Amino acid sequence: MTATVQTLRFQLLPQDASPGWAHSCEQEIERRYQVVPSVVCAMCCLFGIIYCFFGYRCFKAVMFLTGLMFGSIVIFMLCYKERVLDTQLSVEASVGIGLGIGVLCGLVTMLVRSVGLFMVGLLLGLLLAVAGLVAMEQFYHPPTVWVPLGLLLGGGLLCAVLTLQWQRLFTTLSTAVFGSAVMTVTADYFLELFLLVQYVYERVKAAPARPVCWYSWVVLGLWPLLAVLGVLVQWKVTAEGYSHTEGPWE
Numbered sequence: 001m002t003a004t005v006q007t008l009r010f011q012l013l014p015q016d017a018s019p020g021w022a023h024s025c026e027q028e029i030e031r032r033y034q035v036v037p038s039v040v041c042a043m044c045c046l047f048g049i050i051y052c053f054f055g056y057r058c059f060k061a062v063m064f065l066t067g068l069m070f071g072s073i074v075i076f077m078l079c080y081k082e083r084v085l086d087t088q089l090s091v092e093a094s095v096g097i098g099l100g101i102g103v104l105c106g107l108v109t110m111l112v113r114s115v116g117l118f119m120v121g122l123l124l125g126l127l128l129a130v131a132g133l134v135a136m137e138q139f140y141h142p143p144t145v146w147v148p149l150g151l152l153l154g155g156g157l158l159c160a161v162l163t164l165q166w167q168r169l170f171t172t173l174s175t176a177v178f179g180s181a182v183m184t185v186t187a188d189y190f191l192e193l194f195l196l197v198q199y200v201y202e203r204v205k206a207a208p209a210r211p212v213c214w215y216s217w218v219v220l221g222l223w224p225l226l227a228v229l230g231v232l233v234q235w236k237v238t239a240e241g242y243s244h245t246e247g248p249w250e
Contacts, residue, residue, distance in 0.1 A: 033190075041186045048182030052230035055175020056168065056239040062175055063116035064106040070119055071105025072098040113244075114164060117171065121163025122156040124174035127181055129155035133203040134220070142206045152204070172239060176230030184223040188216075196220055 047065065055062050076098030109116035129152045133142075142148055163170035188196040196216045202209070 037189065041189045044182050045186040048179040048186065050179070051175045051182065052179025052226060053176075053233045054238050055179060055230070056172045056234050056244070057242055059171070059244040060110055062120065062171075063113070064110040066106075066119045066123060067109030067116065068102040068106035070102075070123075072102030074098075075101045117163050117167055118160045120174045121160035121170055123178055124163065124170060125154075125156035125159030126152055127177050128159065130200060130204065131223075134200060137203055137209055141209060145206045148204050148206055167244065168239075171244070172231060172234050176234060177227045180223050180226030180230055183226055184219060187222060188219050191219060192216065 076094050079094040079097050109119050133148050188194055196219050199212050
């Protein structure tokens with residue numbers, strides 16, 4: 001039974017907080033790629049490119065995908081981690097329920113523009129808060145998990161409100177930052193099997209910091225570079241002369 005559960009478990013991250021997971025910078029990473037995570041990462045990289053360089057141009061698609069992502073992830077975690085009607089749902093059932101409700105959330109964010117913009121701004125705030133946590137760790141370690149949670153919540157709500165006020169600017173910023181983050185995570189998987197993602201995840205939990213190798217910082221450096229490039233491409237090329245307020249929204 002245990003083997004079956006482990007087989008069904010969709011696990012992208014390494015074993016959390018495992019003492020044996022620590023990796024030496026001089027040690028060559030043993031890359032054993034799995035088919036499902038590799039295919040998922042490749043598809044996510046494609047969506048990341050669309051987000052980063054065509055986010056504002058594909059405004060409706062971005063609104064739908066953002067709602068789909070938020071709804072699917074939240075519902076999947078609730079169904080998979082918690083008992084529903086005194087029944088522990090399987091991974092397949094949790095994924096199915098998550099996708100179904102995620103599609104409904106995506107339709108709401110696509111059809112109700114204010115909701116979609118709020119979610120896009122919230123996503124930008126969460127990503128900027130995560131970047132702030134990584135930078136803060138180099139100088140100060142939060143004594144409690146409430147510090148990163150407060151930063152995430154405050155940053156998300158602030159950017160969500162600002163996105164409702166300055167829609168074009170913050171939609172462009174959000175799609176460029178999120179798309180570049182997705183491409184950086186994909187590169188992290190194929191280069192070092194989510195070592196950087198694990199480090200960032202530990203910052204959110206305010207866990208004790210473990211040393212990071214220099215090539216992890218190189219991978220992390222792709223994020224701001226791609227984000228700036230995405231903003232410039234959207235501003236000068238893909239989004240020029242286009243407005244999301246023109247069309248069947250009004």
